[in-house]
Amino acid sequence: MSATARARTVAGGGAVTHEGIFLAEQLWPIKGQLVLALIGLAIGGLMGLMQALDRVGIVIYKAMLMQTYYQGLTIHGVLLAFLFTFAFSNAFVSLVAIRGFERPLASTFLAQGAFWTMLVGTLLAAYAILTNQATVLFTFYAPMRASSLFFLGAALLVISTLLTALNLVLTRRAWQREHPGERTPLLGFVGVVTYVMWALASLGVVVLVVFFLLPWSLGWLKTTDPQFNRILFWYTGHAIVYFWLMPAYISWYLMVPRQVGGRVFSDSLVRLAFILLLVFSVPTGLHHQYVDPGIPTVMKVVHLFTTFSVVFPSLVTAFTVMAALEDGGRARGGTGLLGWIWKLPWGDPSVAAQLLAMLVFILGGATGIVNASYNLNNVVHNTSFVPGHFHMTVGTAVTLSFIGISYWLIPFLTGRELMGRRLALAQAWLWFVGVLLFARGQIAAGLLGEPRRSSIGEAPYRDLISAGLDNWLTAIGGTLMVISGLLYFIVVLWTVFAGRRLTQPLEIPVAEMRFGARETSPRLDQLGFWFLIAVILVAIAYIPTILLYLPLQSVSPPIKVY
Amino acid sequence: MRIEAYERIFMILAGLMLVLGIVGIGIGALVAGVHVPSPAGRIDPRALSTTPPFDQPGLRDLGGGKYEAVVIARAWQFQPDEIQVPVGATVTFTLASPDVIHGFVLTGTNANVMVIPGQISQVTARFDQPGEYLWVCHEYCGFGHHQMYGKVVVR
Ligand code: HEM
Ligand SMILES: [Cu+2]
Ligand SMILES: [Cu+2]
Numbered sequence: 001m002s003a004t005a006r007a008r009t010v011a012g013g014g015a016v017t018h019e020g021i022f023l024a025e026q027l028w029p030i031k032g033q034l035v036l037a038l039i040g041l042a043i044g045g046l047m048g049l050m051q052a053l054d055r056v057g058i059v060i061y062k063a064m065l066m067q068t069y070y071q072g073l074t075i076h077g078v079l080l081a082f083l084f085t086f087a088f089s090n091a092f093v094s095l096v097a098i099r100g101f102e103r104p105l106a107s108t109f110l111a112q113g114a115f116w117t118m119l120v121g122t123l124l125a126a127y128a129i130l131t132n133q134a135t136v137l138f139t140f141y142a143p144m145r146a147s148s149l150f151f152l153g154a155a156l157l158v159i160s161t162l163l164t165a166l167n168l169v170l171t172r173r174a175w176q177r178e179h180p181g182e183r184t185p186l187l188g189f190v191g192v193v194t195y196v197m198w199a200l201a202s203l204g205v206v207v208l209v210v211f212f213l214l215p216w217s218l219g220w221l222k223t224t225d226p227q228f229n230r231i232l233f234w235y236t237g238h239a240i241v242y243f244w245l246m247p248a249y250i251s252w253y254l255m256v257p258r259q260v261g262g263r264v265f266s267d268s269l270v271r272l273a274f275i276l277l278l279v280f281s282v283p284t285g286l287h288h289q290y291v292d293p294g295i296p297t298v299m300k301v302v303h304l305f306t307t308f309s310v311v312f313p314s315l316v317t318a319f320t321v322m323a324a325l326e327d328g329g330r331a332r333g334g335t336g337l338l339g340w341i342w343k344l345p346w347g348d349p350s351v352a353a354q355l356l357a358m359l360v361f362i363l364g365g366a367t368g369i370v371n372a373s374y375n376l377n378n379v380v381h382n383t384s385f386v387p388g389h390f391h392m393t394v395g396t397a398v399t400l401s402f403i404g405i406s407y408w409l410i411p412f413l414t415g416r417e418l419m420g421r422r423l424a425l426a427q428a429w430l431w432f433v434g435v436l437l438f439a440r441g442q443i444a445a446g447l448l449g450e451p452r453r454s455s456i457g458e459a460p461y462r463d464l465i466s467a468g469l470d471n472w473l474t475a476i477g478g479t480l481m482v483i484s485g486l487l488y489f490i491v492v493l494w495t496v497f498a499g500r501r502l503t504q505p506l507e508i509p510v511a512e513m514r515f516g517a518r519e520t521s522p523r524l525d526q527l528g529f530w531f532l533i534a535v536i537l538v539a540i541a542y543i544p545t546i547l548l549y550l551p552l553q554s555v556s557p558p559i560k561v562y
Numbered sequence: 563m564r565i566e567a568y569e570r571i572f573m574i575l576a577g578l579m580l581v582l583g584i585v586g587i588g589i590g591a592l593v594a595g596v597h598v599p600s601p602a603g604r605i606d607p608r609a610l611s612t613t614p615p616f617d618q619p620g621l622r623d624l625g626g627g628k629y630e631a632v633v634i635a636r637a638w639q640f641q642p643d644e645i646q647v648p649v650g651a652t653v654t655f656t657l658a659s660p661d662v663i664h665g666f667v668l669t670g671t672n673a674n675v676m677v678i679p680g681q682i683s684q685v686t687a688r689f690d691q692p693g694e695y696l697w698v699c700h701e702y703c704g705f706g707h708h709q710m711y712g713k714v715v716v717r
Binding site (some may be wrong): 231 | 576594599629662675680699703704
């Protein structure tokens with residue numbers, strides 16, 4: 001078997017040498033973005049404490065050096081939902097792509113550019129928020145006025161991801177030129193699909209910020225149309241959740257199986273799942289606007305259908321990953337229907353964190369179906385049910401997975417052994433218990449009508465909504481999550497600054513395939529074709545909405561209410 | 563293309579689940595009549611106080627147990643912030659905002675709608691039990707957001 005053929009079917013296992021693919025000038029921006037991601041997680045997460053305690057009337061935003069609850073909440077949303085996720089994903093997916101294509105990224109300039117734009121964007125947005133010029137939450141709905149520095153910062157964060165997207169596409173091109181006629185290695189492919197999906201998905205926010213909000217905040221445009229702006233925001237705002245999830249899926253599909261000693265069923269299904277995510281993720285945004293007054297019911301129903309289609313690849317993921325885990329558990333001597341579960345390497349913090357993240361994701365997915373359900377949404381829209389749901393998805397499925405990934409990624413990048421493994425295990429379990437209590441509290445309170453994004457601790461109606469116990473669960477669960485976060489940073493700092501030097505360099509874990517690329521239909525490798533389908537679907541889903549909506553109702557000057 | 567029998571079975575099951583879900587929602591909409599809010603007209607937020615019906619916010623008796631509550635949502639108060647109706651009343655809330663985006667959720671009912679400058683929002687709720695029904699602003703509308711609420715008193 002030739003080296004390339006083996007790399008194709010086996011896709012890992014140390015079958016190929018990695019010398020020369022990780023260039024120092026491409027590694028430092030990757031490390032730099034990882035640092036930015038972790039700073040985002042640390043500061044953003046700390047704000048969570050204030051929010052959780054607020055539920056039971058313990059108001060500590062002043063102690064957190066914030067003027068209002070909402071300033072802290074803006075930091076929480078922006079640093080966690082944008083900075084942490086974007087920066088981690090840029091770092092992780094770039095690294096994985098290098099390993100997947102067995103070659104350096106096509107452009108060092110773009111790799112470093114991604115770091116610099118991320119850094120400058122963060123500084124601008126942070127400055128605006130900390131000086132209370134942008135207490136507009138991470139959704140920055142017009143006509144709430146924010147400093148143009150904030151919009152500029154947010155735009156740069158997105159641009160950083162787009163530079164990474166371009167680099168990944170170019171890297172795939174370069175690989176194809178070097179390997180004419182061969183199928184793209186799966187590990188490279190999934191990273192590129194993730195970013196191509198996002199490139200299409202980010203269009204809404206890019207147009208929103210560049211053509212509407214930035215000129216409007218600068219005074220060049222006098223007014224804007226808040227309903228139309230929301231359509232643009234949610235065009236991106238739902239697909240973004242898949243952009244958060246897909247890097248975690250990459251790990252669940254192609255790395256965790258390796259870590260537990262299992263194999264993935266087939267190359268085909270993984271490719272198919274990612275392609276379906278590309279095709280169906282974007283034309284779904286209106287389901288965040290089921291209760292918006294200005295959108296015709298027909299279009300809401302169209303998006304209802306596309307939303308449910310995107311559940312399909314997630315169900316496929318659940319199956320495929322489960323099957324690979326079972327394979328691993330049985331290879332380790334597990335027997336019986338469920339006996340294999342206990343044989344999984346639960347003592348490995350990287351594995352444990354990600355398995356727990358997957359478990360929570362089942363609940364997150366179920367509550368997501370509630371949100372997406374056209375008429376159930378009437379009960380839960382904008383109540384605390386919603387943060388209950390997304391702390392199980394992005395707040396845990398993604399975040400705890402990223403934490404788990406970092407338990408091998410940081411040793412890989414620093415050449416130092418992971419320290420405090422027991423602490424790391426405790427961290428994962430504490431997060432798991434914490435988020436279950438937290439989400440139980442938020443969800444139940446939401447069903448009673450408790451609004452989200454409200455300083456409940458100061459609300460005059462707090463006692464009129466009988467969610468006393470639920471709010472306590474939120475507070476306790478949230479506090480456990482923050483403590484878990486603290487343990488995480490102890491482990492990270494300990495590893496980075498005092499970790500023992502590894503005697504041997506680490507391998508990036510990459511799973512083997514039971515059925516490799518040779519059994520895969522070439523259709524599934526034609527990214528351009530699928531991208532076109534995605535664009536057509538987006539056009540069908542959005543053009544009629546926008547046409548029905550025109551002419552714009554540009555009536556709102558910027559208003560500062562914070 | 564190689565798809566295992568297991569994989570095929572699972573994909574079919576997943577597809578069926580989705581179809582079931584959509585059918586369930588269809589039944590909710592068609593049989594149980596649960597609908598999401600739909601467009602109820604546009605309005606200039608800068609001229610809200612002079613545009614009917616918002617020039618006279620308050621409760622109107624439409625006869626036959628039907629009422630319309632015209633409510634302005636502004637930072638940081640609903641106007642009016644309390645209405646009184648008899649048991650069995652069906653109330654249509656007609657809302658608009660003169661400033662930023664607000665929200666409206668009526669606890670214990672299905673009534674939930676955004677109030678977006680430029681748009682008129684409408685939701686309907688029926689009150690079969692006596693008591694007080696709280697409504698709150700559920701979209702962040704500035705630092706007084708959590709002070710924004712109102713109630714329906716049903717006797
Ligand atoms: C560390 C523990 C965490 C705690 C205790 C916590 C707590 C909370 C609470 C109580 C809210 C609701 C605030 C409100 O509606 O007024 C909230 C909102 C939010 N959280 Fe977290 N959270 C944590 C971690 C995370 C993580 C890891 C993420 C994402 C990566 C995240 C993303 C968000 C987002 C996007 C919002 C919405 C902000 C908004 O509505 O503007 N949180 N969090
Ligand atoms: Cu309000
Ligand atoms: Cu509000």
